[in-house]
Amino acid sequence: MRKLLVISGKLLVLVLILFVLCDRVFAAEKLTKIAENVYAYVDTKNGSKNNSFGANAGIIIGRDGIVVVDTLISAKEAKRFIRDIRTISRKPIKYVVNTHYHLDHAFGNSEFAKLGAVVIAQENDKKAMENSARETLKNIGKYGLTPKDLKGTTPAYPVLAYGDRMTIDIGGQQIELIHARQSHTDGDTLVYLPGSKVLFAGDILFTNYHPFLGEGNIEEWAKELDDIKLMDVEKIIPGHGPLSGKKDLEDMKEYILMFDQKAKELASQSDDLQKIVTAIQSALPQRPEGVWLIGPNIQMKYLKKR
Numbered sequence: 001m002r003k004l005l006v007i008s009g010k011l012l013v014l015v016l017i018l019f020v021l022c023d024r025v026f027a028a029e030k031l032t033k034i035a036e037n038v039y040a041y042v043d044t045k046n047g048s049k050n051n052s053f054g055a056n057a058g059i060i061i062g063r064d065g066i067v068v069v070d071t072l073i074s075a076k077e078a079k080r081f082i083r084d085i086r087t088i089s090r091k092p093i094k095y096v097v098n099t100h101y102h103l104d105h106a107f108g109n110s111e112f113a114k115l116g117a118v119v120i121a122q123e124n125d126k127k128a129m130e131n132s133a134r135e136t137l138k139n140i141g142k143y144g145l146t147p148k149d150l151k152g153t154t155p156a157y158p159v160l161a162y163g164d165r166m167t168i169d170i171g172g173q174q175i176e177l178i179h180a181r182q183s184h185t186d187g188d189t190l191v192y193l194p195g196s197k198v199l200f201a202g203d204i205l206f207t208n209y210h211p212f213l214g215e216g217n218i219e220e221w222a223k224e225l226d227d228i229k230l231m232d233v234e235k236i237i238p239g240h241g242p243l244s245g246k247k248d249l250e251d252m253k254e255y256i257l258m259f260d261q262k263a264k265e266l267a268s269q270s271d272d273l274q275k276i277v278t279a280i281q282s283a284l285p286q287r288p289e290g291v292w293l294i295g296p297n298i299q300m301k302y303l304k305k306r
Contacts, residue, residue, distance in 0.1 A: 035196040037061040043242035054240045055104040063171025065094035069200045071108030075152035078108025093117045099202025101129035109156035121158035125187025183221035197234040207241030207248045210290035214300035218260040225253040267302040
């Protein structure tokens with residue numbers, strides 16, 4: 001009997017360990033409360049195709065309905081997002097705001113459109129998605145994706161576009177959409193909640209992730225990070241990484257300026273991609289996620305004309 005109890009005790013310990021580990025695994029995949037009626041995915045670890053490469057997304061709840069900020073990478077991921085939303089609120093999903101057109105942030109749009117949501121983006125972003133989405137779906141292998149990964153995924157383009165600014169009011173929640181300087185793309189949208197001092201920064205900010213710089217305007221991007229630092233903001237949801245603050249904006253600025261300077265220097269001396277990657281990786285501030293993006297950044301931005 002005592003032996004059985006010992007074995008049971010060991011099993012109990014194992015069960016508790018597994019429960020803790022499972023909780024840690026799934027914690028990053030749950031919507032985290034950021035402020036009153038504001039939730040987001042943040043701090044996803046081990047970014048890969050299975051978790052939208054660590055892309056963040058979130059919701060803002062008002063009296064009249066819900067605004068969704070970004071929709072993840074696929075129909076499958078969007079359905080998971082919708083299930084998570086429904087654990088928090090049954091209100092109608094009225095709008096989707098795309099912070100930019102890249103697949104990890106916008107290819108789940110169609111599942112929200114099926115629910116009647118109006119998809120909104122900055123006008124440059126709308127054009128970019130219309131010009132590229134179908135071609136991207138045809139060539140998903142370039143992104144390490146398979147047809148199974150994107151099963152049921154179809155483009156759902158923004159139907160409402162704005163120029164410089166737009167305000168959404170869903171009842172007790174004023175949401176400001178701001179066209180950023182040409183930074184990560186030329187159609188980046190900041191989603192600002194002045195009442196709660198929360199900002200969805202999209203991929204203008206990567207925290208603990210190496211950023212994608214291939215389309216970026218580094219000089220303007222650095223200025224945009226300075227502009228955001230002047231905003232009345234206390235909590236920043238980056239495009240990838242944990243809930244952030246103004247120190248993370250400074251770290252991001254330091255990173256992109258250092259990368260740009262070093263990449264230009266190295267690319268002027270050699271066109272050996274791997275050699276440049278190795279050298280720049282040793283010079284950059286260490287970030288635990290997305291190191292695989294260093295190579296594509298150099299190839300697209302600094303060696304593309306060779």
